[in-house]
Amino acid sequence: xxxxxxxxxxxxxxxxxxxxxxxxxxxxxxxxxxxxxxxxxxxxxxxxxxxxxxxxxxxxxxxxxxxxxxxxxxxxxxxxxxxxxxxxxxxxxxxxxxxxxxxxxxxxxxxxxxxxxxxxxxxxxxxxxxxxxxxxxxxxxxxxxxxxxxxxxxxxxxxxxxxxxxxxxxxxxxxxxxxxxxxxxxxxxxxxxxxxxxx
Numbered sequence: 001x002x003x004x005x006x007x008x009x010x011x012x013x014x015x016x017x018x019x020x021x022x023x024x025x026x027x028x029x030x031x032x033x034x035x036x037x038x039x040x041x042x043x044x045x046x047x048x049x050x051x052x053x054x055x056x057x058x059x060x061x062x063x064x065x066x067x068x069x070x071x072x073x074x075x076x077x078x079x080x081x082x083x084x085x086x087x088x089x090x091x092x093x094x095x096x097x098x099x100x101x102x103x104x105x106x107x108x109x110x111x112x113x114x115x116x117x118x119x120x121x122x123x124x125x126x127x128x129x130x131x132x133x134x135x136x137x138x139x140x141x142x143x144x145x146x147x148x149x150x151x152x153x154x155x156x157x158x159x160x161x162x163x164x165x166x167x168x169x170x171x172x173x174x175x176x177x178x179x180x181x182x183x184x185x186x187x188x189x190x191x192x193x194x195x196x197x198x199x
Contacts, residue, residue, distance in 0.1 A: 060086045073149065077166040080132075080141065084148055092134045092141065094170035099130040127154045130164060 064071065067085035074081045081091035101124045102110065102117040110117050116128060132141035149156055157164075 073145065075160055075163040077163065077170075079167075080163075082144070082148075087148070090136065092136060094167045096134055096136075097141070097167045097170070098133040099164055099168045101125065101128070101130045105131070125157075125161070127157060129153055129157050129160070130168075132167075 063086040064084065069083070069085070071083050071085050077094060079092050079094040079097065081089070083089040101121070102114060102119075103121050103124055105117070116124065119128075129142045129145065132145075134141060137144070145156060146153060
């Protein structure tokens, strides 16, 4: 559907370019002082750029629909991975996924107009995905899921709840591990004393 919308947006731009470009004349004459032609050509350039952007955006969605390989998301206790054809692929480890619901955030962290933050905690857990962030992904992973899964958020929240609970526990479990704690603190294991020399 999004690929069709991109094509629909690009078609009028191509039609306007075809009709208007033929009337341009950059030769000075009594009927044209060239200023209007240059102004029109600049406007056509902007229309052409917008048409190319719309065509490229729609083309990627068409490629995704026709992609020969398997596409989708895989969520487990170890993290989240995805293969989205022309949109790329990736994997996020559970230890660095930050999963927080709106009721867990400060007022400064909430976006303006997020009335969902006033919903009861149980309602948020049942019907909403938490805000998912990871150092490897600049944008919110929640948006990635909502844009490409094609399912209502409530259904996604219900299906991913066991994995989300595991992700929320993963950083705490990793932090409690002595080996990880040493690595994060930069401590080195104690050196063994040298064995006594035999004379």
